[in-house]
Amino acid sequence: MKKIGFLSFGHWSASAHSETRSAADFLLQSIDLAVAAEELGVDGAYFRVHHFARQAGSPFPLLSAIGARTSKIEIGTGVIDMRYENPMYMAEDAGAADLISGGRLQLGVSRGSPEQVIDGWRYFGYGPAEGQTAADMARQRTEVFLKLLDGEGFAQPNPRPMFANPPGLLRLEPYSEGLRDRIWWGSSSNATAVWAAELGMNLQSSTLKDDETGEPLHVQQRKQIEVYRAAWKEAGHEREPRVSVSRSIFALTSDLDRAYFGRDRDSRDQVGMIDETTRAIFGRSYAAEPDELVRELKADEAIQAADTLLLTIPNQLGVEYNAHVLESILTHVAPELGWR
Numbered sequence: 001m002k003k004i005g006f007l008s009f010g011h012w013s014a015s016a017h018s019e020t021r022s023a024a025d026f027l028l029q030s031i032d033l034a035v036a037a038e039e040l041g042v043d044g045a046y047f048r049v050h051h052f053a054r055q056a057g058s059p060f061p062l063l064s065a066i067g068a069r070t071s072k073i074e075i076g077t078g079v080i081d082m083r084y085e086n087p088m089y090m091a092e093d094a095g096a097a098d099l100i101s102g103g104r105l106q107l108g109v110s111r112g113s114p115e116q117v118i119d120g121w122r123y124f125g126y127g128p129a130e131g132q133t134a135a136d137m138a139r140q141r142t143e144v145f146l147k148l149l150d151g152e153g154f155a156q157p158n159p160r161p162m163f164a165n166p167p168g169l170l171r172l173e174p175y176s177e178g179l180r181d182r183i184w185w186g187s188s189s190n191a192t193a194v195w196a197a198e199l200g201m202n203l204q205s206s207t208l209k210d211d212e213t214g215e216p217l218h219v220q221q222r223k224q225i226e227v228y229r230a231a232w233k234e235a236g237h238e239r240e241p242r243v244s245v246s247r248s249i250f251a252l253t254s255d256l257d258r259a260y261f262g263r264d265r266d267s268r269d270q271v272g273m274i275d276e277t278t279r280a281i282f283g284r285s286y287a288a289e290p291d292e293l294v295r296e297l298k299a300d301e302a303i304q305a306a307d308t309l310l311l312t313i314p315n316q317l318g319v320e321y322n323a324h325v326l327e328s329i330l331t332h333v334a335p336e337l338g339w340r
Contacts, residue, residue, distance in 0.1 A: 002339040005044025006037060006326060007078050007246050007310040010056035019318030023054070027062055029319050034066040034073060036323040041330060041340075044074035044106065046310055051084055051124075052116040060093040067101025074106045078204055078246065078310060079186035081112030082138040083121040087145040091172050094149075098176035105179060108204045109145070110186030111138035114274055139195070142185070146199060148172055149180040181239060188280070190227045197231035202242040205302065207283040207312065208274070217269050217283040221245055221302035244308035247300075248285040251293055251328040260317070261287040290332035297337060309339075 008030060012020040020026045034045040045066060047056045063075050098105040128137040153169030185196035186204040196203055205221045213220055225243050232241050250261040264287035274280045286296055303309055313322045334340040
């Protein structure tokens with residue numbers, strides 16, 4: 001069995017070919033798609049977070065709204081860029097969203113990726129300390145965030161408060177029990193996967209990764225997952241960790257499917273530079289008739305190693321079509337692979 005969710009990058013544009021013409025379209029359609037996905041039996045609704053872009057920038061209002069409209073589906077991110085976050089506010093927002101959803105939040109966080117503007121986090125009033133990099137800043141803020149989610153008091157109460165306080169030092173409220181175990185780190189390298197394991201975070205491995213060996217993406221990710229699980233065991237954590245990989249997968253069951261994605265039948269991994277120093281490998285798309293798709297997915301070592309698969313969706317094609325994309329995987333592919 002494997003958990004299957006969708007991952008939306010939340011694009012919108014004024015293009016005549018887009019079903020999401022505005023931010024309001026994206027937000028409202030995302031709620032509707034999560035409701036439809038839950039009815040289909042999809043396990044998770046996840047959203048990518050980008051700033052200064054026509055995409056999802058502020059996840060917690062959306063996650064809370066989905067949590068209020070659904071009852072079973074996991075609700076998460078893949079990922080929140082911690083360079084832009086105040087861990088204090090984030091802990092409060094996350095606690096509230098988790099309580100609204102009844103404990104279904106699955107938050108993916110990371111150092112983020114190259115953004116729309118240069119050092120965009122500086123416009124938010126943040127910057128690395130002297131001698132730190134932006135990646136160091138993101139990891140440090142993540143560690144503070146995780147500590148806050150432990151729920152231990154740390155703030156000295158006012159001796160004459162407006163409202164009565166419980167005894168001892170105060171923690172941030174609202175606090176949601178168990179959320180600490182549902183934080184994921186979006187890792188692009190083996191080293192950060194080990195770091196995430198040591199801190200007790202689940203692992204998200206996306207459709208790209210630092211090209212550390214020159215092997216196909218799915219092989220590098222499978223090895224990354226093995227390194228992560230070994231580090232988790234070495235750290236002595238009591239619970240079992242979760243691991244997700246993200247893929248673009250389309251079962252071609254109609255002429256419309258073939259028109260949209262038939263050109264991706266021959267997709268292959270690609271290699272490129274995501275910044276001046278980092279060579280990355282980008283994963284292929286999978287698009288084929290269901291029987292061929294089953295054969296191809298069986299050979300993907302990272303999918304086989306992960307317990308959770310996030311399907312990237314073309315959200316600009318609208319709720320109805322994306323529900324069809326998800327239903328096709330659940331109906332024609334997942335049972336043949338033993339995922340359902």
